[in-house]
Amino acid sequence: xxxxxxxxxxxxxxxxxxxxxxxxxxxxxxxxxxxxxxxxxxxxxxxxxxxxxxxxxxxxxxxxxxxxxxxxxxxxxxxxxxxxxxxxxxxxxxxxxxxxxxxxxxxxxxxxxxxxxxxxxxxxxxxxxxxxxxxxxxxxxxxxxxxxxxxxxxxxxxxxxxxxxxxxxxxxxxxxxxxxxxxxxxxxxxxxxxxxxxxxxxxxxxxxxxxxxxxxxxxxxxxxxxxxxxxxxxxxxxxxxxxxxxxxxxxxxxxxxxxxxxxxxxxxxxxxxxxxxxxxxxxxxxxxxxxxxxxxxxxxxxxxxxxxxxxxxxxxxxxxxxxxxxxxxxxxxxxxxxxxxxxxxxx
Amino acid sequence: xxxxxxxxxxxxxxxxxxxxxxxxxxxxxxxxxxxxxxxxxxxxxxxxxxxxxxxxxxxxxxxxxxxxxxxxxxxxxxxxxxxxxxxxxxxxxxxxxxxxxxxxxxxxxxxxxxxxxxxxxxxxxxxxxxxxxxxxxxxxxxxxxxxxxxxxxxxxxxxxxxxxxxxxxxxxxxxxxxxxxxxxxxxxxxxxxxxxxxxxxxxxxxxxxxxxxxxxxxxxxxxxxxxxxxxxxxxxxxxxxxxxxxxxxxxx
Numbered sequence: 001x002x003x004x005x006x007x008x009x010x011x012x013x014x015x016x017x018x019x020x021x022x023x024x025x026x027x028x029x030x031x032x033x034x035x036x037x038x039x040x041x042x043x044x045x046x047x048x049x050x051x052x053x054x055x056x057x058x059x060x061x062x063x064x065x066x067x068x069x070x071x072x073x074x075x076x077x078x079x080x081x082x083x084x085x086x087x088x089x090x091x092x093x094x095x096x097x098x099x100x101x102x103x104x105x106x107x108x109x110x111x112x113x114x115x116x117x118x119x120x121x122x123x124x125x126x127x128x129x130x131x132x133x134x135x136x137x138x139x140x141x142x143x144x145x146x147x148x149x150x151x152x153x154x155x156x157x158x159x160x161x162x163x164x165x166x167x168x169x170x171x172x173x174x175x176x177x178x179x180x181x182x183x184x185x186x187x188x189x190x191x192x193x194x195x196x197x198x199x200x201x202x203x204x205x206x207x208x209x210x211x212x213x214x215x216x217x218x219x220x221x222x223x224x225x226x227x228x229x230x231x232x233x234x235x236x237x238x239x240x241x242x243x244x245x246x247x248x249x250x251x252x253x254x255x256x257x258x259x260x261x262x263x264x265x266x267x268x269x270x271x272x273x274x275x276x277x278x279x280x281x282x283x284x285x286x287x288x289x290x291x292x293x294x295x296x297x298x299x300x301x302x303x304x305x306x307x308x309x310x311x312x313x314x315x316x317x318x319x320x321x322x323x324x325x326x327x328x329x330x331x332x333x334x335x336x337x338x339x340x341x342x343x344x345x346x347x
Numbered sequence: 348x349x350x351x352x353x354x355x356x357x358x359x360x361x362x363x364x365x366x367x368x369x370x371x372x373x374x375x376x377x378x379x380x381x382x383x384x385x386x387x388x389x390x391x392x393x394x395x396x397x398x399x400x401x402x403x404x405x406x407x408x409x410x411x412x413x414x415x416x417x418x419x420x421x422x423x424x425x426x427x428x429x430x431x432x433x434x435x436x437x438x439x440x441x442x443x444x445x446x447x448x449x450x451x452x453x454x455x456x457x458x459x460x461x462x463x464x465x466x467x468x469x470x471x472x473x474x475x476x477x478x479x480x481x482x483x484x485x486x487x488x489x490x491x492x493x494x495x496x497x498x499x500x501x502x503x504x505x506x507x508x509x510x511x512x513x514x515x516x517x518x519x520x521x522x523x524x525x526x527x528x529x530x531x532x533x534x535x536x537x538x539x540x541x542x543x544x545x546x547x548x549x550x551x552x553x554x555x556x557x558x559x560x561x562x563x564x565x566x567x568x569x570x571x572x573x574x575x576x577x578x579x580x581x582x583x584x585x586x587x588x589x590x591x592x593x594x595x596x597x598x599x
Contacts, residue, residue: 221450225437228450231433
């Protein structure tokens with residue numbers, strides 16, 4: 001048999017030299033992937049110098065608990081974006097789910113004063129079920145009807161927003177048991193708000209789900225090459241359904257935490273979260289074309305947005321500049337990412 | 348004598364009024380490389396589609412180890428032990444070699460809870476991938492690089508090695524060397540040889556006459572939906588191949 005002289009196919013096993021090169025290439029890739037973490041660190045340092053109020057307990061409690069709602073949406077959105085889709089409905093679903101949960105608490109259990117615990121439980125459950133219902137609807141329409149995710153979720157964005165306003169004529173529902181707000185505003189050990197703890201547990205769990213499980217592997221592979229996944233005999237539709245269901249579920253959980261923080265269910269509570277969640281995921285290095293993304297990246301992306309928003313207020317920049325800054329950071333992050341990618345494909 | 352691994356009997360296929368296949372009969376034995384050549388429109392791809400479960404024959408039989416089989420969909424063909432490597436390779440570009448190698452066949456953690464959660468046993472998967480690629484002498488320096496960072500030859504090798512690893516009986520290769528440089532073509536052909544050496548029946552569809560001559564034990568020439576000739580041994584020459592493909596020669 002003729003023996004090929006060069007790489008591609010040759011003697012079994014990599015030579016030590018090639019293995020070392022490979023290790024080096026992977027480390028470089030890991031460092032490049034975490035550059036955005038360096039950006040977060042830099043703006044934290046900058047704001048700490050710029051304002052004496054930045055590195056304080058009060059600011060930590062405030063920033064971290066407001067960031068939970070964007071983070072939960074961003075975590076779900078990470079799965080969707082990694083699968084090559086987009087979920088524009090998460091913010092609206094959050095608003096609808098919270099309002100629906102509060103509506104159940106206020107109306108379903110109006111007479112039963114002794115049953116506050118039951119009312120709260122059923123209300124929370126209703127909010128989460130509402131989130132899952134929208135997730136399921138998105139998933140079915142994307143996976144089985146084959147409608148592009150952008151169109152499906154733009155539609156459900158409108159539906160969820162409208163239904164949320166219809167529940168109480170556009171007003172927020174605040175006639176819910178006071179224990180809800182107590183729950184949402186308790187700080188464990190003075191430093192860890194309950195919503196932050198819950199969000200942290202869910203985020204770590206989802207990080208492992210994406211990086212270490214078969215579901216996560218299929219999510220990324222679908223976004224990368226759906227045809228390859230189908231040919232490998234994987235039920236791609238079921239995976240997609242679960243992805244959108246997870247996104248809806250997390251929007252429902254986020255609505256519970258927002259309700260608990262505000263002590264009310266408001267239909268407009270998620271209005272600005274949508275774009276922030278998507279921006280967080282993309283700033284965190286996920287590709288809008290699918291196939292690439294990490295939960296840690298989305299956590300850092302959420303951190304950048306949260307720190308920018310709070311930090312600009314603390315250094316007395318008019319609050320309207322927040323959105324301008326977040327938008328600019330989003331574009332710059334994606335541009336840098338593209339340059340990086342172009343370079344790595346050329347190599 | 349044992350029946351051939353894969354046999355096709357009197358297969359016809361009509362697309363509306365067009366006759367893509369008009370009664371094709373051929374067979375491949377275990378450990379044999381059968382070339383399938385022919386001009387565009389000769390019926391090669393139609394036959395490949397039938398054997399991989401993408402389309403149905405209008406009439407005729409497919410036999411696997413002497414038993415009649417039918418492939419209503421690609422999954423059925425795969426489960427029966429017939430795997431196809433398409434020209435586009437079906438690799439996920441941003442996923443690493445291990446993820447591609449095990450796509451759809453992931454090894455889960457042995458722990459009951461891990462299994463329940465779909466926890467991947469990445470160590471075992473990496474070790475298996477390295478071992479399989481090494482067994483077929485496929486030199487891919489690092490199984491954790493994204494498949495798009497491999498060379499064209501390495502990508503093709505990965506796709507073939509993956510198919511071979513999960514194939515028990517028949518491997519169907521659709522133009523495996525068409526997009527490669529000369530050297531990489533040679534490497535892929537060596538890999539095809541090794542795969543067939545493991546007792547897998549290989550059906551190689553190709554336009555590249557030198558490749559066909561280098562690697563095939565026998566070659567079936569299709570012309571206008573029929574077998575124009577089956578060439579082996581002394582008869583298997585470039586001149587004969589071209590002659591039967593173009594129709595300059597008839598009756599082999």
